[in-house]
Amino acid sequence: MTGRARRVAVVLCGLLLFGAVTACSSSGSGGDTHGAVTAELASDNPVPISNDPRPVLPVTVHSEDGREVTVRDVSRIVAVDQYGTYGTTVFALGLGKNLVGRDTATKFPAAQSIPNVTPGGTQLNAESVLALHPTVVLTDTTIRPATALQQIEAAGVPVVYFSPTRSIATATTEIKQVATALGVPALGDRLADRTDREIAEAKAMVPADAPKRKIAFLYARGTGLLILGGPGSGADTLIEDLGGIDAGTAQGLTSPFTPVTTESLIAARPDTFLMMTGGLASVGGLDGLERVPGIAQTPAGRNRSVVDMDDGVLLSFGPRTGAVMIALAKALYPNR
Template sequence: MRSRTALRAMVALVAAAALATGCTSGSSDSAGPAGRTTATLDSLDPVPVAQAPAPALPVTVRGHDGVDVTITDTSRIVAADQYGTLTETVYALGLGDRLVGRDTAAKFPAVEQVPDITPSGHSMSAEAILNLHPTVVLTDTSIGPRSVQEQLRAAGIPVVFFDPTRTLAGVPGQIQAVADALGVPDQGKALADRTTTEIDAAKALTPADATPPKIAFLYMRGTSITMLAGPGSGADSLIDALGGVDAGTASGLTQQFTPITSEALIAAAPDVFLMMTNGLDSIGGIDGLAKIPGVAQTPAGRNQRVVDMQDGVLLSFGPRTGDVLRALSGALYGTASQ
């Protein structure tokens, strides 16, 4: 008689072969089809709420750091945070033609020719930004170093800090704050209202009779960085909106991100793994994920149940949040997402 370990290995090989041929007809322990499902948006570019609105300047706003900043010129905007949120918001307000610098996370096609001032993903270069001659810099504390942001201020450039927290509830306020700083408050209200409507419509797509799936967000960059999300990660907010239960939080994690251990994953017992596409690919896809300690001992691991989405979109919590939720709902529950 084959050992239990051998049987599990055989099941994993059969599932991997089925996935490779596009067969995902099995079902998971909770929601949607087994195997990997990539959630995609109809368009990666945000839809501007207005075309080239004329900012009403000057304006003075109080940044999240408590500093009052006066903006007199928005003709050359640099937007930089860890998630791409600020760049996305500027573009969706109709001011995309004024962007002269962006962060790495802002990957949508409409801004791919805009210089990336955070090539390492997390660090800004004062020299690179100064060479762009910006008239205003939008940023937050998710990116740095702070000394660079202060150096820009010392050079006479208005630098506005925004709330670095990314939650579903914070999306409308973040949009309005950016719009106010750029002198287009009316466009900010219109964009915030549109985004709220889209979020509400996407949340309504959750099947009423669905058993809430336990979903674990895994953040990975190769096998050297493997993290399990907990409360305050941002992913917990998305998971809740999708009608799911954040597995990391439910298992008792207290940090936003905790290094993955087999004990932590087994305790979380997720039905589904939620991941960024590049992160999943960086470990070798489904096959590589199966080698992470503890994965095979979870319902999600046994079913190879993974929902992934483009890195620059998943946790951006900007004007495309409703589209993100709609796509994730379709991938998670196997339902139409219109």
């Protein structure tokens, strides 16, 4: 990754935040063609797998940073990562009432009254976390600075790290790991099973006879920040498991996120753009997107084919992964 691409990817990591779903279909790859279609998650909030979780503690778990961490109390949980995965998982395990601190991406209605300890997206202040008197912190290396987390640990608070990798393949593993750290492994198994069933349901919604359309994940924050997703972006696995071809990967990109040029957009030739709702709004919606150089020269641009989805859920890859995939499948294949 070039220095500029690395800087842009860091900016991207701090901005995965917003909400909704709109889809316009494509042309070239034979997808359904239907103007603007809105798809939404069945529930605004994560659906708890249990209304009466009973953690069994203490529990000692292996942290991603190589330590063995003992958790003795989960009555005051702080869960922070750039995607909102851990906060969502806490709620989905039925422990939402125990969450006292969250990240910016954990933005569903039930979490809005909980203090946001990463107001800038990924930057954490140790004092603001310690002021919440947490009994455990769940995090990964997407949160900075590392010294803040070290300060929290030095104050006697157990800090458990998990892998920062996000994909469909790792979603249920992460659920089980978080559940184990919180003393509810059986609920983690149930939640993972439910998520797997929803993922399978979404995959079954992809018509077997549908020609594969080329879909490009386009991250935007105004016309000054446009990034094309590639291998490892997370969006690539969503696209592929929903019967599409990831345009960035097919074009030969080697980095998860690459700054967009007019030439790269035209060369990618996507049939559909996959975007975050806040990103699409930041360029002025569909009309504004059409004015971005290169967009109108793509099949997706000519057909106004865009699927946009809540910034807070699209790439979170946790207990709502299956629900996200079902919503996207409905948007991509409205007549199937």
